[in-house]
Amino acid sequence: MDTPVKREVVVPGDILDGDGLKPGAGTFSDEGHIYASLLGIRNEQSGYVNVIPLGGRYIPRPGDAVIGKVVDVGSSYWLVDLNSPYPAPLRVNEVPWRVDFGDTARYMDIEDTILAKVLDVDETRRVSLSMKDQTSRKLTDGQIVEISHAKVPRVIGKKGSMIDLIETYTKCRMFVAQNGRIWIDGEMEDMINAVAAVRMIEEQAQVMGLTEAVRSYLEGIYGKKE
Amino acid sequence: MLEMTEAVHELTRSHILRLAAAGKRGDGRGLEDQRPVSIQKGFVETAEGSARAKLGNTDILVGVKMEIGQPYPDSPDRGVLITNVELTPVASPDFESGPPRPAAIELARVVDRGIRETETVDMEKLCIESGEKVWLLFIDIHVLDYHGNLFDASNYAALAALTNTLVPISSKLGDGKDIPLGVLHYPVSVTVSKIGDILFVDPSLEEDRIADARLTVTTDEDGHVRAMQKGLEGSFTLDEVIRIISLSQKTGKKVRKTILEA
Amino acid sequence: MVKKLKLIDSKGLRMDGRKPDELRPIKIEAGVLKRADGSAYLEWGKNKVMAGVYGPRECHPRHMQNPAKAIVRCRYNMVSFSVDDRKRPGPDRRSTEISKVAGEAFSSVVFGEQFPRTSIDVFIEILQADAGTRCAGITAASVALADAGIPMRDLVAACAFGKVQGKMVLDLDKEEDNYGEADVPLAIIPRTEEIVLLQMDGSLTTKELQQGLKTGIDACKQIYQIQKEALKRRYAVILEEEETTEGDA
Numbered sequence: 028m029d030t031p032v033k034r035e036v037v038v039p040g041d042i043l044d045g046d047g048l049k050p051g052a053g054t055f056s057d058e059g060h061i062y063a064s065l066l067g068i069r070n071e072q073s074g075y076v077n078v079i080p081l082g083g084r085y086i087p088r089p090g091d092a093v094i095g096k097v098v099d100v101g102s103s104y105w106l107v108d109l110n111s112p113y114p115a116p117l118r119v120n121e122v123p124w125r126v127d128f129g130d131t132a133r134y135m136d137i138e139d140t141i142l143a144k145v146l147d148v149d150e151t152r153r154v155s156l157s158m159k160d161q162t163s164r165k166l167t168d169g170q171i172v173e174i175s176h177a178k179v180p181r182v183i184g185k186k187g188s189m190i191d192l193i194e195t196y197t198k199c200r201m202f203v204a205q206n207g208r209i210w211i212d213g214e215m216e217d218m219i220n221a222v223a224a225v226r227m228i229e230e231q232a233q234v235m236g237l238t239e240a241v242r243s244y245l246e247g248i249y250g251k252k253e
Numbered sequence: 254m255l256e257m258t259e260a261v262h263e264l265t266r267s268h269i270l271r272l273a274a275a276g277k278r279g280d281g282r283g284l285e286d287q288r289p290v291s292i293q294k295g296f297v298e299t300a301e302g303s304a305r306a307k308l309g310n311t312d313i314l315v316g317v318k319m320e321i322g323q324p325y326p327d328s329p330d331r332g333v334l335i336t337n338v339e340l341t342p343v344a345s346p347d348f349e350s351g352p353p354r355p356a357a358i359e360l361a362r363v364v365d366r367g368i369r370e371t372e373t374v375d376m377e378k379l380c381i382e383s384g385e386k387v388w389l390l391f392i393d394i395h396v397l398d399y400h401g402n403l404f405d406a407s408n409y410a411a412l413a414a415l416t417n418t419l420v421p422i423s424s425k426l427g428d429g430k431d432i433p434l435g436v437l438h439y440p441v442s443v444t445v446s447k448i449g450d451i452l453f454v455d456p457s458l459e460e461d462r463i464a465d466a467r468l469t470v471t472t473d474e475d476g477h478v479r480a481m482q483k484g485l486e487g488s489f490t491l492d493e494v495i496r497i498i499s500l501s502q503k504t505g506k507k508v509r510k511t512i513l514e515a
Numbered sequence: 516m517v518k519k520l521k522l523i524d525s526k527g528l529r530m531d532g533r534k535p536d537e538l539r540p541i542k543i544e545a546g547v548l549k550r551a552d553g554s555a556y557l558e559w560g561k562n563k564v565m566a567g568v569y570g571p572r573e574c575h576p577r578h579m580q581n582p583a584k585a586i587v588r589c590r591y592n593m594v595s596f597s598v599d600d601r602k603r604p605g606p607d608r609r610s611t612e613i614s615k616v617a618g619e620a621f622s623s624v625v626f627g628e629q630f631p632r633t634s635i636d637v638f639i640e641i642l643q644a645d646a647g648t649r650c651a652g653i654t655a656a657s658v659a660l661a662d663a664g665i666p667m668r669d670l671v672a673a674c675a676f677g678k679v680q681g682k683m684v685l686d687l688d689k690e691e692d693n694y695g696e697a698d699v700p701l702a703i704i705p706r707t708e709e710i711v712l713l714q715m716d717g718s719l720t721t722k723e724l725q726q727g728l729k730t731g732i733d734a735c736k737q738i739y740q741i742q743k744e745a746l747k748r749r750y751a752v753i754l755e756e757e758e759t760t761e762g763d764a
Contacts, residue, residue, distance in 0.1 A: 036746075036747045036750045036751075038661055038670065038742075038743050038746045038747065039624075039661050039666070039667040039668065039669055039670055040667070040668065040669030040670055040704075040705070040706045041743075053666070055626070055668060057668070062668065062669075062706070064626060064666040064667060064668065065661075065664060065666050065667075066661045066662065066664060066746055067664075068750075080664050081664070081750055082552070082553065082662065082663065082664040083552075083663065083664020083665070084552065084570070084571055084572070084664065086629075086630075096262055112570065112571040112572050112573060112630055112633040113573070113632075113633075114573065138262060138263040138266075139263055140262045140263065140264050151582065151631050151632075152630065152631055152632070166264060167264075168264075169264065169268070170264055170265065170268035171262050171264055171265060177664070215271065215272065215275060215277070218268075219272075219277065219281070222279070223281070296563075296642075297563065297596055297597065297642055297643045298561065298643060299596060299597055299598055299599055299643050299644065300596035303596065310549045310550075312548070314594075314642060316594065316595065316596025316597075317596070318595065318596050318601035320600070320601060337595070337604060339594070339595075339604055341592065341638065341640060342569075342590065342636070342638055343548070343551060343554075343565065343566075343567035343638035343640055344548075344550060344567075345550055346550070346569055346572070350590055350606075352605070391595070391596075391601055393594065393595040393596050393601075393604070395594050395595075395640070395642075397548065397565060397640070398548045398549055398550050398551075399550055400549065400550065424599070
């Protein structure tokens with residue numbers, strides 16, 4: 028059992044100085060001081076002081092697993108919405124199938140949902156995707172739930188404990204993507220319960236004892252499980 | 254119902270239909286259940302009457318303003334009712350600044366029709382001087398947060414605001430006391446959307462986005478139908494229309510009570 | 516017929532009982548709208564303001580995109596029933612001007628270079644107006660920007676000062692605004708005291724202006740505390756450990 032740690036909420040402009048600390052993510056320095064640039068939680072790690080955001084839009088990072096929605100189809104690419112400020116192209120040479128020029132829509136069409144990896148983000152934030160790895164695929168069953176990307180760590184839980192908990196009780200298959208989209212597939216009643224659990228985490232992300240609250244919610248439906 | 258810029262996951266559509274086939278909805282409601290309605294009257298002091306209505310997370314503020322103006326030539330002894338909707342871009346990423354689009358105008362006209370056709374307000378009482386001077390009654394509908402079904406939330410906020418309105422006699426006519434406008438009837442609308450061949454009472458945002466057809470039925474306290482509006486590209490059978498009317502009467506009764514007691 | 520109102524009494528108090536350098540009561544609540552990326556509701560005296568922020572998002576129209584940074588756009592809007600005489604809906608010259616200078620004030624604090632080609636859209640809705648709406652709107656919108664997770668070097672706080680019947684006063688109400696001799700809306704970056712919005716009409720001596728700016732800056736710093744409290748209140752109890760593990764299949 029972890030000891031609860033009081034986390035300090037900081038807002039843009041709050042001073043974050045500390046002994047020998049260097050400015051990390053969500054911070055900036057000005058005239059010898061470190062300040063928060065974001066609304067979030069103050070966090071110190073390996074000599075850096077960071078601000079872990081409490082909200083904000085998802086900004087893609089290379090290697091992130093994301094769930095995308097096809098919003099446009101070109102003759103050699105698909106344009107994919109990631110719930111981020113930047114739509115991302117997925118080029119035909121980055122999919123596991125051999126797609127002839129102009130034949131793209133036969134494989135994936137507008138409104139299709141895909142699980143993909145962020146391949147690259149250049150310095151001007153141009154994003155590209157790939158589906159060439161093991162987990163990437165077109166999602167054909169189940170449903171998508173959207174939450175704030177900042178709450179993704181809570182839904183996953185410590186070493187995947189939260190998501191394991193939901194999957195164990197509901198027997199749903201779930202995938203939590205870094206861009207805040209969650210894919211859930213299972214029996215209808217189970218999916219409804221899994222979504223309710225996710226919504227519970229979303230609404231109470233800051234509350235102590237969340238894992239136990241979710242467990243007792245699921246126990247209330249499915250009975251005790253170990 | 255609005256000019257959509259955002260595509261919906263095909264998965265979402267099939268999931269909504271799969272749930273509906275078992276009589277369920279994504280937010281836990283049954284197909285005939287309305288989201289919770291809450292009404293806060295008198296939200297804005299600068300208005301002659303006002304109310305904020307929430308239908309689930311859809312959040313609407315209505316202000317009633319009254320001014321003195323000229324009657325229409327064909328109704329010299331009646332006040333003038335003007336209903337206007339602002340789909341401000343704060344309420345949804347799909348709303349844009351600029352002049353009202355067809356969707357906003359349709360919405361304003363549907364709310365207007367419900368109020369006008371039931372003679373909610375005694376417009377003859379709003380005549381000051383026949384043919385010359387009458388009260389102009391402005392109902393301004395301001396959408397703050399859009400989560401589906403603007404038709405009903407707007408109707409509820411508008412009706413509640415009217416029940417809360419004081420005719421500004423002292424400030425606009427110089428002498429006399431302000432008196433309550435008073436409403437004679439309580440027209441309440443209920444909107445039902447059709448997706449595939451399934452009917453959804455009070456469509457949520459996602460249901461609104463993928464609806465094939467939509468029917469708004471406004472009934473009065475006697476259960477009489479006083480205004481209707483069918484929208485979108487899909488269609489309804491006669492049986493469906495009859496069923497929607499009875500759903501509207503049933504749900505409308507509860508909402509009317511909420512508005513009265515707010 | 517202009518009735519001479521006595522706006523400041525013999526004890527130096529104003530009609531609503533305030534001292535010359537006293538603010539009207541201010542209440543802010545962050546995160547009130549579900550659809551917007553960030554929002555805030557503010558009551559300041561009799562002003563009621565709703566602010567919402569969307570973005571960073573893909574910027575439309577595309578010709579407005581800046582390849583180097585996000586553009587910050589603001590739309591200040593008075594709803595038709597927010598004033599005694601109904602206002603025609605839609606933008607007029609006054610609201611267009613306020614939108615422009617407010618947007619520029621926000622641009623000066625937002626780290627826009629983190630999001631090239633995008634827009635950050637700030638919407639200020641004045642639901643009930645009682646003088647000082649632009650300052651109220653800017654104060655609310657700045658909380659909404661932080662609530663939206665927009666990186667900034669500080670919040671922006673705003674307040675007006677002015678001169679009423681020969682006295683310098685802070686935060687003019689409607690009567691004071693109507694019958695006063697000067698009105699100076701001011702917005703600053705409280706951390707550095709940089710002035711990011713300054714307008715004025717009326718007549719003031721240099722000395723009066725200096726005094727007013729000093730009082731105005733102090734007032735903005737008070738407002739800054741209310742802004743920060745509103746944001747922190749939203750996340751009052753954060754006690755549990757977080758873990759940033761990668762996606763789980």
